[in-house]
Amino acid sequence: MRIIIAGCGKVGELLTSYISREGHDVIVIDTDPQIIEDIVNEYDVMGIVGNCGSNSVLLEAGADGADLIIAVTASDELNIFCCMVAGKLGVKHSIARVRNPEYTEQMVFMRGEFGLSMAVNPEYDAAEEILRIIQFPAAIKIDTFAKGRVDLAEVRIDDGHPLCGRRLAELGGFYGVNILVCAVRRGDEVAIPSGDFTLEPGDVIHITASHSELVNFFKKLGIVTKRIRSVMIIGGGKIAFFLSRMLCEVGIKVKIVESDPERAAQLADLLPSAMVINGDGTDGDILIEEGIDDVDASVSLTGIDEENIIISMFAGTRRVDKVITKINHLNVMKMLSSIGLECIVSPKNISANNILRYLRGLGNTDGSSVQTLYKIVDGSAEALEFIASENFEALGVPIKDMKLKKNLLLACIIRQDKIIYPHGGDTIEAGDSVIVVTKSSGEALRDLGEILE
């Protein structure tokens, strides 16, 4: 497929790296020649310097025959405009990053009138992810499949963790719960483990299970997970707004620390049930005064990564149970786990995942399109959800007789409301939701049929 990416900021570059590796023809557009130069050197893509809203630039990028345009420049208006122009020139699908809540609300109108296929809002998506973590504090990160029926939780095994030294095959019998460890990161390696795999300190595991089983499992492990009832948010940007609104809805107490008085007043206006403090979040005294010692969770959401890291480290020393940090620059992620910051949320990454899922859906052939897609373990593995269609060639075939690709695991089959952890005798039937975990080194999976050799 020919895909145009307009705007090469952080999301743009992340998308370029994911998409070009999947073998599509990628054309990137940016106004900065230096950025284009770097991108072209780094990835096998074509670069064009220019304004992506301009007819001639889009034509130069081959918009008349392109399949998809992804507009992720810094400006909402330019993104929408770029998609409209590209749509008129003949691009079949268009995705725009739209962050302003006022525009997001008119998405239905835009889809109909402007022909936008999809709008992504990284801030909103990030807020949703933070909410999930707050609701389930035992995991570093939690994603959901099949409309929330199955959770994918990321858990770190520290020294002295009850799971240390356990073989995966014994887990079920030992704790009497139905869970599945589907991917393990050890150092820089990622493994799709078999039953013989033994867990070691330092491993980060990904577990799929239903929400109740997951809660059960952590209870059995003896990890007491206190429910989070109060949250302190430092930095009052867009994520803070979306997150506070969600938290207030589920009855969690929210305190927002924002240094700009005007923005603070605005937030207080918009969020009547949240407490808004006008103060500098990097000032430890203010945080102590506002009760950081007694809060259950803190979320650092200022616009500067370094500030977020320092605030979170400070919160860690004040024994806050759950410390969540927002990071924009993905390259610092590796350093962070070594200094003890586990819960990292990256809005860019979340948007990139959403866009990638849409893209895979475009490429599929037999109608069993990708429902959900998460890049896990720093993008070196992915978990995908498909709905099996009538056309899936191995319907009703026991799994032990299927020739599955290497480095691929059938994690879950969801039939109506039943969750099946597939064993050799189980089958896939039409209408099932199937969750597949795979290393992303090989060809990208676009439909369910591709799990077979």
Add this chain to the structure above:
Amino acid sequence: MNYKMIAYIIGQIVRVEGVLLLLPLATALIYGENTMAAFLIPSLAAIVIGTLMTLKKPANTSIFARDGFVTVGLSWIILSLIGALPFSISGEIPSYVDAFFETVSGFTTTGATILKSVEGLSQGMYFWRSFTHWIGGMGVLVFVLAILPQADTRSVKLMHVMRAEVPGPKVGKLVSKISRTAQIMYGIYIGLTFLQVIFLLAGGMPFFDSLLNSFATAGTGGFGIWNTSIAYYDSAYVDWVIGVFMLLFGVNFNLYYFILIGHAAEVFRSEELRWYLAIVGGATALIAFDIRGIFGNVADSVRYAFFQVSSIITTTGFTTADFDTWPALSKIILVLLMFCGACAGSTGGGIKVGRMLLLIKTGLREIKYMLHPRAVVSIKVEGKPAEPDTIRSASSYLVVYMMIFIVSLFFIEMIEECDLVTGFTAVAACFNNIGPGLGAVGPSGGFAGFTALSKLILSFNMLAGRLEIFPLLLLFSPSTWRRY
């Protein structure tokens, strides 16, 4: 530097060369010549060594600009070292230095020869000699990029490699994938070559001659297979066909792609192409007028003038007349054309019309700055403002170019003690990948009289000229090989 990855890419190239050596072997077989071993031994050796080097793909495939330049510089030297073997094994060019010079001259599409008499080689050798032009014209690494499996080109950052090999101040891709770009370029290249063969055959030239002359034209090389080069055929038709095709191969290949995808109008808007054609037209008219006395009629003077202008500006180096005997004005025009060169992104050498335009515009801007110190002047290339980086690299290219030229000239004069015209045009003809110069190295002479050391210096010049200096120069810079 990622030595393993460099070795891997070079291994691919060595293997490709081994396979390509099978073609002259086939020629020798067809003509029943006894030079089979001379091709078979290097071919097998290259295939075996190349396969061994590419057996295991390195785990770390990341290469940067420096690795790309080193890869290109080294591969061209290794390519020439291997390519020289058939000549010296068969004994047809007994001295290995001579054979090396001849092969470098082939791969760099120079066409300068150390043979006193070209006639007398075996058919297999003729084929290999002209075929090196064809391979070197578009570039070996570009060829490897075109045939490498996609999974390879996707994971390895090969843009640096391509940029180091394709001539011109700014190298772009035609389509988003580098392997596809390389395939399109080779497709156009093969298509045009094929077309020329057809045209020459239609003019009654024997098949073998048509093929070899087309190879030499396509690469803008200029190895003739007769002592009198193209003059041997003494046919106005052949002169015009080869003259026009030389001109075509001197055009930026991107423009052919635009024609293929139906954007022909854009082609004629190209500033570089217009200047290129204008220079050819102007030079032809001047020379035709200047030599009117030698040939007597207008048709013949235009024919000989056009052929020579086309041959020199595209840096091919075919000759239909001994231009060393032409009047001084014609000679100096030809020498100036040697430096001018063809278009960027073509198979021709020289400084390139596009880079010349940029340099002249920069010079004019400097004059404006003198008059209006506070003026803001933007330089436009092809209707778009040129980036400061492009201007800077073009200016520094010219400086380094002049330096190498002067140093080479100094050494050649010191070693050979020849007259200045011979020395100057010998360096100019090699450095700009043309072939024949004036004086002792003129169309009727050759490089046979030079000492081995001079031949090596000129070989360096040829490689530096083909690769636009930097990939080769970097090999001799200590900081390239330092870890930090």
